[in-house]
Amino acid sequence: MSNISIAQFHKVFFEESLEGLDAMEAALLALDEGGDAELVHSIFRAAHSIKGGSATFGFPDMAALTHEAESLLDQVRDGRRAIDKSIIELMLRTVDCLRGMFDRAQNGQPLADADSENLKQQLAVAAGNNVPAAANKAAAKPAASSGWIIQFRPHAGMLAGGNDPLRLLRELAALGQLVVEAQLDRVPTLDALDPSECHLGWRIELTGAVSQDAIKTVFEWVEDECDLTIEPLVAVAPPPAPAVEAVATPAAGAGAAAGTTRAAASSNDAGSVRVAIDKIDGLIDLVGELVITQAMLDQFREEFDPSRLAMLQHGLAQLARHTRSLQESVMGIRMLPIGSVFNRFPRLVRDLSQKLGKQVKLDLVGEHTELDKTVLEKIGDPLVHLVRNAIDHGLEMPEKRRAAGKNEVGTLRLEAFHRGGSIVVEISDDGAGLNRDAIIAKALQKGLIKSGDDLSDEAVGELIFQPGFSTAAVTTDLSGRGVGMDVVRRNVVDLGGNVAIKSRAGQGTTFTITLPLTLAIIDGLRAAVGGECYIVPLVSIVESVQLRADAVRSVTGGGELFRFRGEYRPIVRLHQQFGCANARQNIEDGLVIVVEADGTQIGLFVDELVGQQQAVVKSLEANYRRVDGISGATILADGSVALIVDVAGLIRLQSRRKAA
């Protein structure tokens, strides 16, 4: 029995369609700024493929909506009407509405809602307004008829091939009014039935101003798997106006589908990545090299001879090189350009600046910088918060900017680039900068600080990352969304990254987000503690020092501090933290690794450093349970498990202990 089901293609369809929507949106925005006719074509193409796909994959509501959008676009494309702001606005709303529908489709909810129905009507009305007349339209397309009789007889193997007549008929129903008559003459007895074979046939009457091509398109995929005849309906009924007809029939289908509640199929949503062919080819090449090296080593094993030791060394070196390249290439598959995240901002900036009456120029730089897919998916929301804040609170109103001697149009710049082993994303505006006095006043009121006199600008900037510190009430009188910067920072820290802020009064604010290239592999230092091994991520390490006993002070309450570069920093003894036996106790016998996260430095006391290594991160949570101060585990060369130290977590633990 075949297990083929159309549902398995849904994911790809969703992904492709969402990409299509992104392209559509980008083109609409470009058109808004006076783009050329080619843009209309690309918008049309995107709408068309979403329409086709949604009908194929059984989302009639979506097909109906895109059908209306497509009709309107078709008129623009044919030059029958000029593109104007109202059409662009309508299309942008369609894009939003479709995104909502895809969201609901992924969650198995009914697709249509009041909004989408409303929008569909508006699109139909807009498309109808400028249509000369229904009859003219029909006359302009000779292949159109007021109706068709379709004789459709699937071959026995069609169902097993993943093509469901039900879907095709639903697609036809989106084109016009259907009268379906099932033909059961070839149905076998129950005992003789192979349930995966199709023995049904249909005679379908389709009324509506539909072209023969449109019907053929529906059956395009199955033309080899069925007997199909399409003949014009002889009795010609007066053709209804296309706009009215188009609204009426799909809406009926939409209503029916809206009543259905689909089971959520997204529970095991593992996600997928689309990979460029050249990356795959590179991988295949590397695997080929690996096989050759392996054969070479194999040969050495068979004809073992100490005189050929050089060859063995050569082979092993090659093996190491290929393995490393292979690893890099495989990691590369997970890497996607950050442009996919950046793409949402032109729209956001346009909408927001219009709403607030500000003028904003958006600069996107480094869209091709690649980031791990997981990081990419999770960085979107923090970026949106920051961009929103920058426009809402950072950039001033045009009058105010003029008064300050600045260009009326504010600039918002998003830039992504590599620095060291990390990806840096900077969000900078040339707005008013942080309002230092207001922030200090608020912080004093909240009891976060005792006095604001000797605070550095950095320290003031840090204040806005404190939980419960709403910038909205402070820096502008606009009703802000109260987006907590602490949430932004937490999201970024969860990704193994960091956020820093730099602000200059009157000149603007820059947020710098530093992110790891990948979450799957980290570079780390292996440190021995007692009989155990811990990995400290290299990115967090400032340096390691051997301390003299007199450099360490005990403080009341049991903590220890050490003097480092003129300042005292807390020491965390890893053996105490993680309960390791047989560890070195005397501070002079071991080493202190100075680590930093969230702008705070602490010292980790360990027995000794063993070496540097790349660690493939395994989730501790998934395999065991969450442990404070540990971000994951890795397998060492000898097969033993080493835990990876969560530096930010340890610092949080340390400050909590201090507060307690």
Next chain:
Amino acid sequence: MGGKSKSEARVSMPADCRIAEVGVLYTQLRGALESSQIVLDGTTVDRVDTAALQLLVVFQREAKQRERQLQWAGVSAPLYDAASQLGLTEALALPAKKPA
């Protein structure tokens, strides 16, 4: 399957009633034919395709031929919609009105 003594058989259709699942349903339905009264429960059907509906049509015919009493205990909206889209409501003897 057991003897002819069973007077009533009840077949509950699964939520996902599509080609991948029809094999199980096929076996269940064949078993149900041993009873004189058969109740089909389609209340929980969420997804259904042509393969499943065709099986039900064939089953209906078979039941009629063998003079079994066949009743629907319930028909979900997706099941009803699919059947009416394929023009099979009559052949399946579905209740005339769509359930709420």
